[in-house]
Amino acid sequence: MDALERLQSILQTKTISYAERERIDFSEYEKFISLIKQYYPLFHEKAVVERVGMYSLLYVIKGTTDLNPIGWMGHYDVVPVNPEGWNHEPFGAEVYEDYVYARGALDMKGHVVAMLEAIESLLVEGKTFERDLYIMLGHNEETGSAMADSGAKAIKELLISRGITFECVLDEGGAFIDGKKLGVNGTVALIGVAEKGYLDVEIMARREGGHASTPPERSALFEVTQAAGLMESNKFKADFNPATRAMFEALVPAMDQPLKFLFKYKDIFKPILLNVMTKNPETAATVRTTAVMTMASGSKAPNVLAQDAKVNLNCRIVPGDSVEEVVSRIKRRIGSRFTVTPINGNNPTSVSSVESRCYTSIDKVIKEVYPDIKVVAPYLMIAATDSRIYHDQAEGVYRIQPFMSIKDDRPTIHADNERVAISSYYQGIQFFKALINALNGLI
Ligand SMILES: [Zn+2]
Numbered sequence: 001m002d003a004l005e006r007l008q009s010i011l012q013t014k015t016i017s018y019a020e021r022e023r024i025d026f027s028e029y030e031k032f033i034s035l036i037k038q039y040y041p042l043f044h045e046k047a048v049v050e051r052v053g054m055y056s057l058l059y060v061i062k063g064t065t066d067l068n069p070i071g072w073m074g075h076y077d078v079v080p081v082n083p084e085g086w087n088h089e090p091f092g093a094e095v096y097e098d099y100v101y102a103r104g105a106l107d108m109k110g111h112v113v114a115m116l117e118a119i120e121s122l123l124v125e126g127k128t129f130e131r132d133l134y135i136m137l138g139h140n141e142e143t144g145s146a147m148a149d150s151g152a153k154a155i156k157e158l159l160i161s162r163g164i165t166f167e168c169v170l171d172e173g174g175a176f177i178d179g180k181k182l183g184v185n186g187t188v189a190l191i192g193v194a195e196k197g198y199l200d201v202e203i204m205a206r207r208e209g210g211h212a213s214t215p216p217e218r219s220a221l222f223e224v225t226q227a228a229g230l231m232e233s234n235k236f237k238a239d240f241n242p243a244t245r246a247m248f249e250a251l252v253p254a255m256d257q258p259l260k261f262l263f264k265y266k267d268i269f270k271p272i273l274l275n276v277m278t279k280n281p282e283t284a285a286t287v288r289t290t291a292v293m294t295m296a297s298g299s300k301a302p303n304v305l306a307q308d309a310k311v312n313l314n315c316r317i318v319p320g321d322s323v324e325e326v327v328s329r330i331k332r333r334i335g336s337r338f339t340v341t342p343i344n345g346n347n348p349t350s351v352s353s354v355e356s357r358c359y360t361s362i363d364k365v366i367k368e369v370y371p372d373i374k375v376v377a378p379y380l381m382i383a384a385t386d387s388r389i390y391h392d393q394a395e396g397v398y399r400i401q402p403f404m405s406i407k408d409d410r411p412t413i414h415a416d417n418e419r420v421a422i423s424s425y426y427q428g429i430q431f432f433k434a435l436i437n438a439l440n441g442l443i
Contacts, residue, residue, distance in 0.1 A: 173399025
C-alpha cells in the first residue's frame with residue numbers, strides 16, 4: 001500500500017459530525033482510529049497515545065531535551081454531504097484526472113494524513129526529535145468548538161493540568177492564493193497568525209401584544225429590526241490592526257506599483273486604502289468589526305402581534321476591539337428601549353509574532369518546498385479554528401495550509417466535490433517533513 005492508497009482508505013471513513021449527537025456513527029470514528037494505527041505503526045509505537053473525550057486523540061513523542069514542545073493540531077471529523085451535488089461518491093475517495101475526490105480531502109483529513117505520513121517516514125529514517133512532539137486530533141471540530149464535549153478543549157484542559165506550554169502550535173487555516181487581489185503578481189502563501197473574535201447578541205423589544213387588526217404605531221418586530229438594522233447599516237470604524245499591518249509589511253516588497261507605494265506609506269494613505277478595502281466584503285472583514293442580522297423571531301401566529309420580538313446580531317471582532325466594547329457600543333447606539341444580551345462570545349486572539357523561531361521556520365520551509373511562491377505573509381483569519389484556544393498556552397499559534405491545489409479548490413471546502421490534487425498531497429508530505437525537521441530540530 002502506498003501513501004496515496006492510505007489517503008484514499010482513510011478518506012473513505014464516514015467521520016461525519018452532526019450537531020445532533022445521536023446522529024453520529026461512532027463506529028466510523030473507531031474505523032479511522034484503527035486505520036491510522038495500522039498505517040502508521042512506528043508512530044504508534046514511539047508515541048504515548050491517549051484517547052480524550054472518547055474519540056479525540058493525543059499523541060506525544062518524547063524529545064531528547066526538555067525544551068518547550070511543538071503542538072500539531074488537526075481534526076478528523078468532516079461536515080455532512082449533499083450527495084446530489086457530487087459527481088463522485090463523496091466517501092469513495094475516487095481518483096479522477098489527478099485528483100482525489102472526497103469529503104475531508106482538504107478539510108482536513110487530507111492534511112492530517114499528510115502530517116502522519118511525514119512523521120512515520122521521519123521515524124522510519126531513524127530520526128529522533130529534539131523537542132517533544134504533541135499531535136492533537138479533535139473529533140468534533142466542525143460542530144463541537146462551542147459545545148461542552150469539545151475534544152480540542154478537553155485536550156487543552158488535560159495539558160494545562162500537566163503544566164504544558166508550547167513553543168508553538170500549528171493548525172489548519174492559512175492559504176495559498178492568487179496574489180492579484182493583494183497587488184502581488186504571483187502566488188501568496190498566507191499564514192494565519194490571529195483570529196477574529198465571535199459574538200452573538202440578542203436584541204429584544206418587549207411591547208404590548210394584541211391583535212394584528214388594530215396595530216400600534218410601530219410593532220415590536222418593526223422596532224427591533226430597525227434597531228438591529230441601525231447596527232448593520234452604520235458599520236463599525238475601519239482601521240488597520242496589528243495582524244493586517246503585519247500582512248502588508250510582508251507583502252509590500254512583492255507588490256506591484258502603484259499599490260507598493262501606497263502600502264509602503266500606508267499610514268499616510270490610510271483613508272484611501274481603507275476606503276477601497278471596505279468596498280469589498282472580504283477585505284472589509286479584515287479591517288473592521290462586523291455585525292449582521294442572522295435570526296429574527298416575532299409572535300407564533302400570523303395574526304398576533306409579537307410581545308417579545310428578537311433579532312440575533314452576529315458580530316466578528318477585530319484584534320484591538322473586544323466583546324465588552326462591542327456590546328456597550330450596541331447599547332449606546334440603539335438606546336434603552338431594547339434589551340441587549342450577549343449570548344456567547346470570545347475575544348479576538350492575540351497576534352502571534354512573525355519574528356518567532358516558528359514563524360521564520362515556516363516561512364523558510366514554504367519557500368524551499370514551494371519555490372514558485374512569490375511571498376509568504378501573515379494574516380488575520382476571519383473564520384475560527386480550534387487553535388484559538390492555545391494563544392495563551394503557546395508562544396505562537398500558526399495556521400498553515402500544506403496543499404497548493406487549494407488555490408483553485410477552496411470553494412469545494414464544506415461544499416460539493418471536495419478534492420485535493422495528488423501532486424499537492426505528495427508535496428504536502430514533503431512540506432510537513434521539512435517543517436517538523438525545522439521546528440523539532442531533528443537529530
Ligand atoms: Zn477544518
